[in-house]
Amino acid sequence: MSSLQSVVASLQVLQSQNYIIIAGMAGVCYDYFLTLGREVNLIWGKSWSIMSTLYVVVRLICF
Incomplete structure (x- = not known):
């Protein structure tokens, strides 16, 4: 019975995680969808600069 209780406890921990x-x-x-409109206006709607490129690189790495 003790092993059944430990299995149940482990499953509860996994479910919480x-x-x-x-x-x-x-x-x-x-957050992504909340700021998507601003991103389109500030990054994609203007000509490319070094900051636009850095933003896209960081955005691709983090997401």
Whole structure:
């Protein structure tokens, strides 16, 4: 019976970790879509500069 309880406890920990990961991903996606309009106006709507290039590189690395 003790091994069954440890399995259940392990599954509960894994489920909690999954909820935390999903909440974090939801926060990142929310921030991305919240700032997408500004990104289009400030980066993609103007001519390329060194700052635009650096922004795109950092954005691709982090996302």
